[in-house]
Amino acid sequence: MTMSAAPHRVTVIGGGFGGLEAAKHLAAAPVEVTLIDRRNFHLFQPLTYQVATGALSPAEVCYPLRAIFKGRPNVRVVMATVEAVDLEERKLRLQPSAEGGEAFDLGYDTLVVAAGSAYSYFGHEEWRQVAPEVKSLESALELRARLLGAFEAAELEADAERRCALLTFVVVGGGPTGVEMAGQIAELARDTLSDEFRTIDPGEARVLLVEMADRVLTTFPPSLSRKAKSQLEHLGVTPMLGHTVVGIDAESVTVEGGVEAARRIPAHNVIWAAGVTASALGGALAEQCGGEVDKAGRILVEPDLTLPGNPGVFAIGDMIRVRRPGGEAQALPGVAPVAMQQGRYAAKAVRARLEGRSVSPFHYLDKGNLATIGRARAVADLHLVRLSGFPAWLTWLFVHLWYLIGFQNRLLVFVRWSFSFLTRGRGARVIAEGGEERESGRAA
């Protein structure tokens, strides 16, 4: 029962890689697009960890959503949190992010849900306070303050044991983010901060990388995992493969591995890069449409990325698994290219339907897999060719600059990376964004 004159209303939930692509590819179509995000910016998540180590500044990896759709009057950006979805009534309940706003309802004709995922602490929510992750910008800024603060605290710490614990950094999870963080912390300690302290030698910091599997980067071929491991060791990172974290508190991590008994490692800095769990919105949708949700909270969608029995509702990105035309479920990697291709697919499907055409099932074109380990160190699995070291690093650099939104951000990040490469410095080592409470502006 749509009114014939009113334009088709497409609502997109989430301004991440998937949602943004969907909105962009609908901007020129004869539809009314509403893009909902609880932040006012798109975050280039693959580089968020560089904000945490002071290599980049927040604004260099963020782009205002409104600026992207400045010249697009049919795209409306709403800064709000989705509190509920009503598939029956085709409407959303939204709570404005800005203070003092009142919740309101928003109807839709087509819905694209791209709500993403968050780090899961495997049922140990209390670890979140002591072991920040680097997926959200806020957490990355808090982590930055903690990492740099640990060196500051160590410089003024008289007790040798406490000093050692302050200078012990444990990264949990040996996927791309964990590997990147471990490498960056090692470089921060050994290169950037060298000669800057008078009591401690930052180069004596210990960086441990705890991974349950018997190799790092399990989504890469074993040969590249081995190369990544040796590059990490070269940087001074100690990979602890086959180990599981069983406890974290403000002053230590407890790990278990193989035949060893549980071991407590005094460490003031734990960085969480282990498992992710899909947005709770997936579960809420599954309840209404009778869909399946797996252990990681991902909802199973049809081959055309729509919810079972709800052809007007798409779900995309790392919050879904896709039913193959054959029948079995496929979990694609939770990376930007998957989300972007799915976002474009959803936009294409919406446009096709309005024109009375049908689309073939979604197919992911896997162009390869990249992970950086440090300065001039990376691995790249481009299927036809596998690279490591400098050529892989150049590939990584080029791809990330290419996909950053906005020429200004590309230029700024290029400037920062060039300086970092030449001087081994890190220009964004500001403690005090986020984290701390505001105080009056006295200098000392």
Add this chain to the structure above:
Amino acid sequence: MTMSAAPHRVTVIGGGFGGLEAAKHLAAAPVEVTLIDRRNFHLFQPLTYQVATGALSPAEVCYPLRAIFKGRPNVRVVMATVEAVDLEERKLRLQPSAEGGEAFDLGYDTLVVAAGSAYSYFGHEEWRQVAPEVKSLESALELRARLLGAFEAAELEADAERRCALLTFVVVGGGPTGVEMAGQIAELARDTLSDEFRTIDPGEARVLLVEMADRVLTTFPPSLSRKAKSQLEHLGVTPMLGHTVVGIDAESVTVEGGVEAARRIPAHNVIWAAGVTASALGGALAEQCGGEVDKAGRILVEPDLTLPGNPGVFAIGDMIRVRRPGGEAQALPGVAPVAMQQGRYAAKAVRARLEGRSVSPFHYLDKGNLATIGRARAVADLHLVRLSGFPAWLTWLFVHLWYLIGFQNRLLVFVRWSFSFLTRGRGARVIAEGGEERESGRAA
């Protein structure tokens, strides 16, 4: 009773313009320098307001203190707050800024106090919560979140009156900071955000500049004040001269002016740029040395910038007034050049004394006065010549880029300003640094 072999210990409190210059000019001397700041960075305060409006990113106006003294083993940086100074015993009580640190004592032979000043709310501390200032980085980030958040809230606000209050911005204080803030907010609303909203027209935002005196920029010649006022009006700012703020709450400002009765203006955004008060350290020192403190909390120092009766203790910057060789007290403007010249003077005096030489009283070389109003709009009083408009703006631009620390920061700020000039955009419009509490990383 100093040990003959031990090097002379100079302790500098504060890594602002004055303290930093003092430490830098002592780095090559045969002394042991300790630089204390509660932050890990030097803040280029004249540009902090551009962080508040999203024109610049924090790291672009901050420089890590440790990086400045990387190659200087005789300079030690301590990240701590000064809790007490004991002039008699020549020692300080320090509280480390990093969490969990224990307070400790630090002795000195010579002390340079450069603790700066903070905004004073004229006895209305409760206004601080509703009217952020732009002197400290944390407050500037909170202000950024509030300014951008006000437009977001207005876009979703159904009530017209509330929408109008959300889009009313009141800047208190018509000095350089107030004028700069008012101009930037007007440009943000009229240029940067235009065509980005679908319900509101950001260009309808009202920007009021409340100033007690009968002209803005009272430290400039009246002719330049008039030019500044007309440039502000051209940008859409309404100067309310001869008006005083008598009340601020979360939803309004009450002003009084001339024969008018007090008037309540509904406004959700108040920016404080009125009076400053010197660091409380000045008062604490005055108590111990029997020195005078004026209403703004500034301690009176000797013509050589030392405390009365304490030739080993210098105080510099905007926390002091200087006794002229004639006798009367002189309050120099609270700007960077004064602090920098005094920092260099203190360093020179310390070096001279160690060599048995004496120095002539401090003399401030006033090179002029600059204030920017907006894109291609500024005023410059260079004594020999007075400029306004584009030539003044170019002068302002060049001077600020020149004094920024670090070639990387100069390049980054130049890139941001070039883009802003060409596109009228603002690249650092990220809400969520500071201010908000951390939540899990869900996209929406």
